[in-house]
Amino acid sequence: MRPLLAVVFVAALAGCGGHGKTTSTQTTAAAPPKLHVVIEGQSHHPVVGKRWHYSVRVTDAAGKPVPASIHLQFLFAGVPVGQVGRHRVANGVWSETFGAPGNPPFPARARGQALELQAIATSDGRSGSATYAITVR
Numbered sequence: 844m845r846p847l848l849a850v851v852f853v854a855a856l857a858g859c860g861g862h863g864k865t866t867s868t869q870t871t872a873a874a875p876p877k878l879h880v881v882i883e884g885q886s887h888h889p890v891v892g893k894r895w896h897y898s899v900r901v902t903d904a905a906g907k908p909v910p911a912s913i914h915l916q917f918l919f920a921g922v923p924v925g926q927v928g929r930h931r932v933a934n935g936v937w938s939e940t941f942g943a944p945g946n947p948p949f950p951a952r953a954r955g956q957a958l959e960l961q962a963i964a965t966s967d968g969r970s971g972s973a974t975y976a977i978t979v980r
Contacts, residue, residue: 876904878911878971880964889941890980892948897975898938901964908935911966918959918974927960937962953979 879902889895901911915927915937930937942948959974 875967875969878903878909878964878966878969879906880962880971880973882960882962882973882975884960884975884977887975887977888980889949889977891951891954892942894940894942894948896938896940897960898936899962899964899973901932901935901966901971909964909966909969911935911964913937914963916961918961919956921959923961924958949979955979 881900881902882897883900884897885895899913899915901909901913903909910933911931913930913932915930916923917925917927939946955978957976957978959976961972961974963972964970
């Protein structure tokens with residue numbers, strides 16, 4: 844038992860040296876500025892089977908459009924329930940219309956559901972996100 848106690852005591856003393864000033868060589872890089880993401884919808888109440896238009900704008904802190912990748916999905920109570928798509932925009936703007944040819948409208952099973960359209964934008968190590976609340980009628 845004594846040899847174990849001696850080892851613990853020596854190990855504790857070994858960590859006690861150098862009470863002088865310490866310097867760190869670790870630097871913290873400044874986080875890149877966030878992207879500003881805004882979703883604008885035709886209304887907060889799209890109608891089953893009808894057209895509904897929305898757009899997403901991605902800008903920098905100065906308000907200038909930013910080329911970006913945008914991931915769009917619907918959330919129910921904060922949980923992803925449907926992917927809308929992933930899009931690359933050169934001018935910082937994505938828009939589309941549900942219910943237009945090639946893009947189905949809201950289905951009847953969505954009626955009465957409180958959802959959020961979420962957009963997550965990324966560009967050159969920066970990111971930003973926004974949500975737009977809807978209740979389908």
